[in-house]
Amino acid sequence: MKTRITEMLSIEHPIIQGGMHYVGFAELAAAVSNAGGLGTITGLTQKSPAELANEIARCNDMTTKPFAVNLTFLPTFQDPDYPGYIQAIIDGGVKVVETAGNNPAQWLPMLQDNGIKVIHKCTTVRHSLKAQSIGCDAVSVDGFECGGHPGEDDIPNMILLPRAADELEIPFVASGGQADGRSLVASLAMGADGINMGTRFIATQDAPVHENVKQAIVNASELDTRLVMRPLRNTERVLNNPAAQRILEKEEALGKDIKIEDLLDEVAGVYPKVMTDGEVDEGVWSCGMVAGLINDIPTVKELIDSIMAEAESIINDRLAKAL
């Protein structure tokens, strides 16, 4: 398939694997890129620029195709060594960076002067326009249904994608609710140039996470996610589990007086416990509503091939024949 995104990123299929903490290791990124999509290594899962450099080198050993690194600019207690991480990205020959969180403007020259395309994740039209105005090459538009941080406006992709298409000139991919050929064709019809999938890629044989995590996603329905940390205006969509319930109870009990410190037990440092050790109930972790559409654990290549075959069939058979 050929879209503005496949052209810009030199990839075969308009399918991007989004950055995911303790999931986006070289194994998954390489599998996605080898299957014709764009894999992504999650930068801050690596504890130092040297470790990121090593992860990029491992990925380069596993694929000759382009892959991305995700860099999340979040307010944190201890600011990561962003210049160091970016240097590792440049030195590793990475050609695409997915930025998320705070405005990436100050890092754009360093990235783009080295031939790196920047895709910024945005949950609103106004943030997307801001990303365009500061010179980002593309935007990943995150709907309300997405796992992780959907923002505070609660606008689903059925509205957000055509709105973004009306306003943006740069290409954009749809993030949130993306599972199969149906989501891909729907997103393209609404104006997106491709899709970004997170949760769907976790439930693949190539994802280097514990089997319990994959099974939890397969078992979940679309009703099994919850929004936590809304009172802190740092909303995160997570799988409903005992930890999510404890957070929601604390949020209700403490009301407006709640502070991030009250929730640290459930949110700090849980990703290795969940993703690596498989203790899926021991803390909250991002999961999109799309879990309700995930019923199998294919290889990444099987997944991407089936998405593209289904998309082609929807366009050539279902849609063309309805006319």
Next chain:
Amino acid sequence: MKTRITEMLSIEHPIIQGGMHYVGFAELAAAVSNAGGLGTITGLTQKSPAELANEIARCNDMTTKPFAVNLTFLPTFQDPDYPGYIQAIIDGGVKVVETAGNNPAQWLPMLQDNGIKVIHKCTTVRHSLKAQSIGCDAVSVDGFECGGHPGEDDIPNMILLPRAADELEIPFVASGGQADGRSLVASLAMGADGINMGTRFIATQDAPVHENVKQAIVNASELDTRLVMRPLRNTERVLNNPAAQRILEKEEALGKDIKIEDLLDEVAGVYPKVMTDGEVDEGVWSCGMVAGLINDIPTVKELIDSIMAEAESIINDRLAKAL
């Protein structure tokens, strides 16, 4: 365009105008049906079966095409004369009824024995399956983005439509977030057999409502709706206005102790004031997020023609050429 819904309802385009209080009069229903869609008279806007019979007769005078009547089965203080309304529908030769609210099972034999197709509005997969199991002919699947009553599960159409497609055998139309050819093709791609539009049809020259209402929709962005009455588990998506703000303040102040009686000033009897008199700030009224995608006030025929032309162009040009 030909889908299971156009075949079942004998209409030219898979576009249904949903029931809307004090909007769904004969003028709008006839305009939609004359343009090749399925118009809908809102049954309970008519104060008696005799008045509904009159409204149906007026519509029959304005169109020879099929149109529907919406019948909402809600818990109300004074139960409407449903057998009387249904008799008026049968006597008027109406061939389609859109049911909403409570389970319509007890009314199905009377309707279907008279050759009437029943489309039940549902906001969840489980309600859709229930509607199928009791013998409804089709379902209208309402996503979180829809105006009016989106239910309590908050599942947007990007998830709800493919989930419904996976589970249902009967045809279904997508409701919520539907504005244009993009929404139509996206909904068809995700498995729907057509679309149901509400808010979009209010902002047309044929809608028999005050100009202020149409202008309020054109002026609204996707951020300008609010969910009210959630603490009562009777959530309604309405246009944000002073009345909506007053309700939200009362809901916050009263918390779990809130009763419908506390909100009656803002919700009871406001539709004639808003829709007929144009006092758009004097009470809350249903409005979908799709308001953000509505920027003009065309005739119904112009709207439907442009949706179909855009849909054809998306399928034949944008999608087919991406392959």
